[in-house]
Amino acid sequence: MPPIRSADQIHDALSAQIIAGTxxxxxxxxxxxxxxxFGLSRTPVREALQRLAAEGLVERGPRRAFLVRRMGSDALRHLFEALAELEALCAxxxxxxxTPTDHALLAGILDRDDLPGADYAQANMRFHEALRQGAGNAVLADLLADLNRRSLPWRNAQFQVRAARIETSRAEHRAILxxxxxxxxxxxxxxxxxxMGTSLGVILEMIAGRE
Structure with a gap:
């Protein structure tokens, strides 16, 4: 992997890790x-973190230090309410x-039954992205892009923290298909x-620390 030398590259690397749930x-x-x-000075790092904060992926914590953004239950509910309606419209x-070809490609995403949390999170992202593309509406896709970025850390984390969610999510995907x-x-x-409502429920239980 080539060395990372710019704020843009740091931004992209951290964004990918946040979205993937790493x-x-x-x-x-x-x-x-x-x-x-990254083998750099703090200046490009700070610039990258400030951009991520503007995008809603990181926030300032104690002593103004940056951390991956946390969300309270009300903010998560509001985010998922909006997501649910837009994702429902896509579906x-x-x-x-x-087309039948699209159906086959969508079914192919669901073929694997043995994916662990991180890999299933990627399959989940591909499934929802396929539906956004299948909707054939660029305006709708653009509206979802920001909400999707802000929600992905939470949506991906549920599969790593709650392994049982993988099977229920897979069954829900198959019903949608x-x-x-x-x-x-x-x-x-x-x-x-x-x-989307089930995902929100799992995430709210997860952050509340319930088993």
Whole structure:
């Protein structure tokens, strides 16, 4: 891997780790530690962290130190309410617009039954991205882009912290796929809303520390 030498590259590397769940909500992002890790001065590191803060992925913690953004239960509910409606619209439009070839590609994402948490998180991202593409609406895709970035650390963490969520999520995806291949737009939307609601419930339990 070539050395990372710019604020843009640091931004991209940290963003990818946050979205993938390698860095989790609340994890510290010390400027000195990151500068040593990337072999740079603190200036480009600070610039990258400030950009991530503007994008909603990191926040200031005690003594103004940066950390991966945490969210309270109310903020998470509001975020997932918006996500659920937009994702439901994507599912509904995909049911009307996806072709049999699209259906086969979507089914292929769900083929693996043995994926661990981090790998399943990637498959989950691909499934939802396929539906955003299948909806065939660039404006809707753009609206989802920001909400998706802000929610992914939480959505990915659920599969690593709560392994049982992988199987229930997979079953929900298969039900959504069934509605889409049947071209039942209303059912696809309802199932997607329920899917996002279940994810929110798991995440809220996770952050509350309940087993």
């Amino acid at each position: 860095l989790r909500p609340g994890d510290p992002l010390g400027e000195t530690t990151l500068a040593a890790r 509904s439009l995909s049911a009307l617009r996806m 069934g509605a889409i291949t049947a071209r039942d737009a209303d059912r696809a939307a309802d199932l997607m809303r329920a899917h």
